[in-house]
Amino acid sequence: MRGEFELFYQPQFLLDSWRLVGAEALIRWRHPVRGLVPPGEFIDVLNTTTVADATARWIMAEACRQGRRWQRMGYDIRIGVNLTPAQLDTGDLPTTVAGILADTGFSATLLELEVTENILLSEDDERAVEIFERLRALGVRIAFDDFGTGYASLSYLKKFPLNRLKIDQSFVRELKPDTSDAAIVESTISLCNLLGLSVIAEGIEERATIDWLRQMGCDEGQGFYFSRPIPAAEFEKTFLANGDMRHPRADEIPVIVAA
Numbered sequence: 001m002r003g004e005f006e007l008f009y010q011p012q013f014l015l016d017s018w019r020l021v022g023a024e025a026l027i028r029w030r031h032p033v034r035g036l037v038p039p040g041e042f043i044d045v046l047n048t049t050t051v052a053d054a055t056a057r058w059i060m061a062e063a064c065r066q067g068r069r070w071q072r073m074g075y076d077i078r079i080g081v082n083l084t085p086a087q088l089d090t091g092d093l094p095t096t097v098a099g100i101l102a103d104t105g106f107s108a109t110l111l112e113l114e115v116t117e118n119i120l121l122s123e124d125d126e127r128a129v130e131i132f133e134r135l136r137a138l139g140v141r142i143a144f145d146d147f148g149t150g151y152a153s154l155s156y157l158k159k160f161p162l163n164r165l166k167i168d169q170s171f172v173r174e175l176k177p178d179t180s181d182a183a184i185v186e187s188t189i190s191l192c193n194l195l196g197l198s199v200i201a202e203g204i205e206e207r208a209t210i211d212w213l214r215q216m217g218c219d220e221g222q223g224f225y226f227s228r229p230i231p232a233a234e235f236e237k238t239f240l241a242n243g244d245m246r247h248p249r250a251d252e253i254p255v256i257v258a259a
Helices: 052-072 085-089 093-104 117-121 125-138 153-159 180-195 207-216 232-240
Strands: 005-014 020-031 035-037 078-082 111-115 141-147 164-167 198-201
Touching: 005 052, 005 232, 020 052, 020 232, 052 078, 052 085, 052 093, 052 111, 052 232, 078 141, 085 093, 093 111, 093 125, 125 141, 164 180, 180 198, 180 207
Parallel strands: 020 078, 078 111, 111 141, 141 164, 164 198
Antiparallel strands: 005 020, 020 035
16 A cells, blocks of 8 residues: 555434434545546455455554544544455454554444445354454444345344444435335334344435435434535534534424324
């Protein structure tokens, strides 16, 4: 690595108050010639290279350092970091995570590791469960990302020790009442409530989507309506400058009237 990678952060909010509760850390590549390269153009290739594990370790360490900086500023912000196949295939992930937390001083309970079905499909179930249980023992949270896009999603809710489920943006982006997407999202939220899992909706792009998600009982959300992923300095200026961790447009929160 030549210092060309950096992390952007997409904020996550409580839907009833628009109060900041978390941020997903997302890698970006500032190429010296091409400028800011979209992650879709390099992530898949990066994950197949010999530096995949080292890059993933850097992402986690950098995210934890940033999270610790915000803690020192007085803000306890949950930081979500995407796991990669390399992190489960090589080394000892729980030991690595414990070392990063010790080095950075970031609170384990504020670190959330996001795993997708594609990663779990390539892993031995018993080994993956053991890894996640050790991570949970550290205090780290585990989130199932992109829920609903695979074939075995429901079985994973039973198999693995999870804390949170992220509803994939493909169901949320064009969410409308009385549609199959709405039925899937509402059923997923109800299932999470029964299983004791937190739930967050990705891909919120319209104000009306927030209203529908709140009516369905969804607690948290992220998406372009709130903010695109942005650099840490811009994140602080936009969401932490007022001191109360509420979105700058929080006064626009609609009133939800019970049916």
